[in-house]
Amino acid sequence: MSLKEQITEDMKAAMRAKDSARLGTIRLLTAAMKQKEVDERVELNDTLVLAIIEKMVKQRKDSITQFEAGGRQDLADIEKAELAILTAYMPAALSDAEVQAEVAAAIAATGAAGPQDMGKVMAILKPKLAGRADMTAVSAAVKAALAKA
Template sequence: MSLRSRIQDDMKAALRAKESARLAAIRLLLAAIKQREVDERIAELDDQAVLATIEKLVKQRRDAAAQYEAAGRAELAAAERFEIEVLSAYLPARLTEAEITAEIDAALAASGASTAADMGRAMAVLKPRLAGKADMGEVSRLLRARLSA
């Protein structure tokens, strides 16, 4: 079963259970997926593209929640955190820092990168391996620290 099919099944289940907040979050996700399909003129996104869309939406929700909290709007921040929780259920389990470091070591060996100038080559190897499993900003930070040491 594809990730998109799973999301559609969850939407139907939320509709039957009358979970309006969950249903709204899932519909938002499906709308973003459909919008990307229309923009890119493809029939159906593969699971990797769906994961990238989910990550983008989660990042937007995190930013919005932080802004709402800074503005003293706790109820809106809570709604954003709920959407993050719903969307995160579709993401694969996150890797620990030790697992990310092991992947960085493997990527450095595979790409031959040894200096900060070679960071792009190492990231090109890491990105497909870690997509959806780790925050790429965190991966970049760890890689930069490793290459500058």
């Protein structure tokens, strides 16, 4: 079953269970997926769906930070609940050691010699690690590894 089909089935289950919080979050996700399909005239595969979910997760994390800084814990709690539902659709995250191993393998594969080759390394890592690692942290790891080279 594709991720898109799984999300649709989960939406139906949430409707049957009358779980309004879960249903609302899944509806936001399906709306974002439909918007992408209409805007770009494409049929979404799992990779594109994961990209949408990753974007929504990042938005929720940013919102939580802003709400907590503004003293609005009630709104931060709502965002945290949505974040938990969205992260359930993400693949298992890689550990720091696994990310470092992938970075080392990508550097070896490209023959990167310094910071000027960061784009080549990231081009290999991005499709491999998308949704499984924080790309900001991956970028920092690549930068640090290339600075040593």
